Amino acid sequence: MVKYEAGNLNEEMSFLEMLDVINEELISKGEDPIAFDHDCREGICGTCGMMINGVAHGPQAATTTCQLHMRHFKDGDTVYVEPWRAKAFPVLKDLVVDRSAFDRIIQSGGYISASTGSAPEANSIPVSKPAADQAMDAAACIGCGACVAACPNGSAMLFTSAKVSHLNLLPQGEPERYRRVMNMVATMDAEEFGACTNHRECEAVCPQEISIQFIAKMNRDYLVACLRKTD
Ligand code: SF4
Ligand code: FES
Numbered sequence: 001m002v003k004y005e006a007g008n009l010n011e012e013m014s015f016l017e018m019l020d021v022i023n024e025e026l027i028s029k030g031e032d033p034i035a036f037d038h039d040c041r042e043g044i045c046g047t048c049g050m051m052i053n054g055v056a057h058g059p060q061a062a063t064t065t066c067q068l069h070m071r072h073f074k075d076g077d078t079v080y081v082e083p084w085r086a087k088a089f090p091v092l093k094d095l096v097v098d099r100s101a102f103d104r105i106i107q108s109g110g111y112i113s114a115s116t117g118s119a120p121e122a123n124s125i126p127v128s129k130p131a132a133d134q135a136m137d138a139a140a141c142i143g144c145g146a147c148v149a150a151c152p153n154g155s156a157m158l159f160t161s162a163k164v165s166h167l168n169l170l171p172q173g174e175p176e177r178y179r180r181v182m183n184m185v186a187t188m189d190a191e192e193f194g195a196c197t198n199h200r201e202c203e204a205v206c207p208q209e210i211s212i213q214f215i216a217k218m219n220r221d222y223l224v225a226c227l228r229k230t231d
Contacts (some may be wrong), residue, residue: 001080003085004022004026004034006018006021006022008021008025008071009021010070010193011069011071012069012070012071012217013069013070013169014041014066014067014068014069014070015052015058015065015066015068015069015070016036016038016041016065016066017070018070019036019045022034023176026061027032034093034095035050035093035094035095035096036048036094036095036096037095037096037097038066040066041066041113042066042067043063043064043066043067043142043207044142045142046064046142046143046144046145047064047144048064048080048085048144049064049065049084049144049145049146049149049184050065050067050081050083050084050095051080051082051083051084051085051149052065052078052080052081053069053079053080053082054082055150055205056084056146056147056149056150057144057205057207058072059072059148060072062141062206062207062208062209064144067120067207069084070225072167073117075120080122080220081095082123082190083096083097084099084145084146084148084149085149085154085156086145086148086151086154086193086203087154087192088101088156088191088192088193089145089148089149097145099143099145101156101191101193102143102145102156102159104191105156105159105160105163105184105188105191106143106184107187108184108186108187109163109164109167109176109179109180109181109183109187110163110167110180110184111167112167112172112173112175112176112177113175114172114175120228125171125172126171127170127171129193131142131169131170132170134165134169135165135166135167135169135170136148136166136215137166137210137211138161138162138163138164138166138169138210139157139162139188140208140209140210141152141159141160141162141163141166141206141208141210142207142208144207145159145161146205146206146207147201147203147205147206147210148193148202149192149205150184150201150202150204150205151196151199151201152197152199152201153193153194153195153196153197153199154194155193155196155197156188156193157193157195157196157200157202157215157218158203158206158210158212158214158215159214160184160185160188160193160218161214161215161217161218161227162210162214163184164181164184164185164214164217164218164221165217165218167180168180168181168217169217169219172220177221178221178224178228179225180217181218181221181222181225182222182225182226182229185218185222196212196215198212200212
């Protein structure tokens with residue numbers, strides 16, 4: 001751990017802007033700035049995660065690090081900031097980790113084989129309201145990795161189940177439903193993420209409030225896929 005004094009802050013600043021201020025001071029002194037990942041700074045892209053006082057994305061529920069503001073800390077507080085800790089997310093530098101294992105899980109099944117072309121008429125494939133709502137809830141995952149970092153097993157089950165479910169729940173995702181779940185779970189295991197033992201830490205820190213119900217759904221699809229394979 002390295003200790004930095006952070007002055008010139010105000011309560012309207014985001015957590016990343018606080019790091020920007022520290023980095024500007026470090027650069028002006030000719031020192032190495034703190035490396036951290038960020039892109040949209042709007043809670044959309046999922047790149048900005050870090051452990052803040054031991055909690056993934058910090059103290060505010062359903063909030064990414066970039067959307068966390070300094071008004072949630074007291075003047076003079078010591079704040080402990082660490083990178084995601086998980087075997088499958090090796091630390092590259094300071095607060096930056098390699099989350100490309102998530103990309104490989106997506107590559108192994110996060111697509112549909114329906115022909116593309118011009119957009120079909122919106123109502124030509126009927127989707128029930130409950131299925132559409134659940135698929136949208138699953139599709140809200142931004143791939144930040146907080147679920148993995150918070151889990152004592154370093155499990156990616158919440159992330160993977162969200163990515164499996166948002167396609168498996170829709171008719172467009174049906175043709176690859178069982179192949180998708182087999183492939184994505186196999187890649188998740190190959191990337192050395194741990195298994196789920198129902199701690200629910202993932203759900204508690206997820207900035208998109210993804211429910212562990214999606215893990216149960218994924219497990220059911222996986223079981224059916226295994227049974228179909230042995231038929
Ligand atoms: S499930 Fe939640 S915590 Fe996990 S990657 Fe998706 S948005 Fe982030
Ligand atoms: S920088 Fe994009 S979600 Fe935080």
